[in-house]
Amino acid sequence: MAPIMDISADNKDKQLTIIFNASKNEPFKVTDGYKILQRKLKGNWKVLVNREAVGPEVLTGCSILVLPGPRDMFSEDEFINIKQFLDSGGNLMVLIGEGGEKGFHTNINFLLEEFGISINNDSVIRTHYYKYFHPKECLVLNGVLNKGIESLAGKLNHSSITNEGSYAKSSLPFIFPFGATLNVARPAVAVLSSGSAAYPANRPVCALYNPQDSRLEDAKKSKNGGRIVVLGSVHVFADAYLEKEANRILWDILLKFLLGDPGFELNKVDAEDPEVSDYHDVPDTAKLAERLRVCLQELDEIPADYTKLFDPKLFSISSDLVPEVLEAYSQLRVKYEPLQLIKPQFENPLPALQTAVFPPSFRELPNPQLELYDLDDAFSSEASHLAQLANKCILGSQEDENDLEYFIRECGNILHITTQLEAGVPRDASHILHHVAVHISEFKKLNAS
Incomplete structure (x- = not known):
């Protein structure tokens, strides 16, 4: 620069x-x-x-x-x-x-x-x-x-x-x-x-x-x-x-x-x-709230007799309704007697606290969940895989033709022959055997020359 x-x-x-x-x-x-x-x-x-x-x-x-x-x-x-x-x-x-x-x-x-x-x-x-x-x-x-x-x-x-x-x-x-x-x-x-x-x-x-x-x-x-x-x-x-x-x-x-x-x-x-x-522009409400002012509203004229400004009926104590209340007892057929105080009963929502005799026992954490897999199967060679597969599929009768199909397809997967097939070709036993036969013939041609 x-x-x-x-x-x-x-x-x-x-x-x-x-x-x-x-x-x-x-x-x-x-x-x-x-x-x-x-x-x-x-x-x-x-x-x-x-x-x-x-x-x-x-x-x-x-x-x-x-x-x-x-x-x-x-x-x-x-x-x-x-x-x-x-x-x-x-x-x-x-x-x-x-x-x-x-x-x-x-x-x-x-x-x-x-x-x-x-x-x-x-x-x-x-x-x-x-x-x-x-x-x-x-x-x-x-x-x-x-x-x-x-x-x-x-x-x-x-x-x-x-x-x-x-x-x-x-x-x-x-x-x-x-x-x-x-x-x-x-x-x-x-x-x-x-x-x-x-x-x-x-x-x-x-x-x-x-x-x-x-x-x-x-x-x-x-x-x-x-x-x-x-x-x-x-x-x-x-x-x-x-x-x-x-x-x-x-x-x-x-x-x-x-x-x-x-x-x-x-x-x-x-x-x-x-x-x-x-x-x-809008007023700053927060500032105005801290600076209170008296309202400027116009008031009515104050009368000469200031007692008219008070309304005694709002908080007055009168016994005018006592006769009507006593008559209501007889109409409702309720015995007239002075009111008594009912002693309230309070229920405790929780029991009282007590000293613990035994220390609390906490549940232990569960063991970690590990994925289970066979180490022998993961690290064994192709020959071992083929031997295990042969033990699983034993040809014995006409009913075991499906085992033969399964055996050839699994052998193709173990030997990575399936991945060498062309796109669109079915991955069945006949095409796998055809692929192997073609390679064997090519190998023999090369050795003959």
Whole structure:
């Protein structure tokens, strides 16, 4: 593997220079996590690594700046430098992960919101298992929102990849591991979603910004402006997932967009109205349960006589029904006498514990069941087998013709003659004897010559 060049190297080629930022505690670097991607790029690209603050001297001569999951805050000067880099024609790729800004402790949305993109503090989870065990390793089979992406993916698929028909269900099935969703508004365009099998369902996970977009106002158009790609998962192009599904094709498509490839063209109808679902926030029930509040329901006016607020009939003690109870005794012909307490009798469900006189006797385990076989029969020679067979089959009368048939067939099996017969030939005594006679005649011919 070729060593990664430092940003201070001379003779930089603006068209073929890509910088991976490593100054914000990124989880992946080209030497650790992105090795396969670095090997793929080193043939046509000059791959650089930035370990200092993002400044003008770092971005000079750079064609694409990649932010692979920044986990620290950007300063105001760094944002200004990145915007100037975009205005001068540079391109930007932002990769993030589950939890968004909150999970990565960064402020990248401050830059992206100006272009109509923001990253949510959520996580994409597949609702049922398919191929990948972890629920956050979300396999998306129907996540393409723009027919232009699907068309380009189909061309790359047929021209550069043949992978045992794994792309039969969709032209761009990709695995989206440990990622977050995006909020996308004009002038940005959502091109990939989480699909229908994930939660949140049908939410944008990849967005593109093109300054030459015809939807932008004339005053905001910039022929020299740079393009932006935002992807909600930093693991998509990692070594563990780059060669899975169509992730490598996805990288080629995004690279073509950033380079302004003339063959990359989005469908205008899908760009105007992508098929995405609305994002619904739900309350955090666990947190709300710990923070109880008084109900704000309006109450009725309190009467001047507060005794009306009490209902004495609910728990009152009255003897009004005593005459009716006494009359019921005579009607039922039951002797009237004061109630007596019936002494309860409790039955013990188990006998009382007693001290054991003899130690408990446990049943021993049975002997292991070994397969029985005759050692003499297993290790005896062919001659011994033939002798035993001859003792079993003694020719004596006409009724023993079946023994002769059995004797010849068993001799053929012992001497391995049966296996030498041609396919389709019956394994009976006549064919075995015919086979032996043919071999004897051949042997005599050879000796006669």
